[in-house]
Amino acid sequence: KDANSALLSNYEVFQLLTDLKEQRKESGKNKHSSGQQNLNTITYETLKYISKTPCRHQSPEIVREFLTAMKSHKLTKAEKLQLLNHRPVTAVEIQLMVEESEERLTEEQIEALLHTVTSILPAGPEAEQKKNTNSDGAVDEDDPA
């Protein structure tokens, strides 16, 4: 009917799939029937993909705080969504995600944007992995820094 009714952030999809997985674990019985195999496959793969991105540690409050902070920068919805999903840490990444960034943002504004992004949004699982002293590369399950 309406092919583009709303954009979803990766975090929202992550939440949805995690809740769905919990629900299906509790009801138990027909998870393995052939009909549900497709749903299992896609949920597993998508969850695996999103878990490796910074979205894993986000929360509704963080997202709200991020969007409020973004208001002053006058970015489009799509640009804000990309910043939220990817958490860029360099100016090059910002230039990729924000169209005509050389014309719309000065260098200080780009720095300020980077600072807002890195301070409000929690770092991804790989960054936390680097902070850990373990050498086996296990992803830390603790609360975000």
Next chain:
Amino acid sequence: MFVLVEMVDTVRIPPWQFERKLNDSIAEELNKKLANKVVYNVGLCICLFDITKLEDAYVFPGDGASHTKVHFRYVVFHPFLDEILIGKIKGCSPEGVHVSLGFFDDILIPPESLQQPAKFDEAEQVWVWEYETEEGAHDLYMDTGEEIRFRVVDESFVDTSPTGPSSAEATTSSEELPKKEAPYTLMGSISEPGLGLLSWWTSN
């Protein structure tokens, strides 16, 4: 990356499932029908988001099952044009670099959209970016399993519904197997600063 799509469909619930709550049966049927499937011109369906409206359920003569018209919203993977995505290199071929997102595999970066100049190393079957600096050219290999950042430049939907019996006769007589076309493919590009293997741009 993901969008919410409003859809309408008629769901058939067979009589032996009447004891279950209607909403649960409908959710299960919809997921069974759409999860991990590509809908033409819409995208790859992931899972049901919610049911917005349930119309009356009818039972038709000759079929004991109930048919309910359902308005619902589905989570669909459909990146917008120029969106930046991060995926893993699945492999290289003369057609370009194949990238996968785990749940979605048909992403191709054609040779024209690679960082120039690039050449295909036949011996190792891998694409190489010949990066020029003052010291000389560095060869940056695009190895399998590496994470790569790319921009979505094009998408194509192919209608893979089965064709009628007339064309089936023609294919069975010929020797070649019918081509398996992916219903939804994305074209990517990495020809901008910041795009390509993540290891090329991290300042460690």
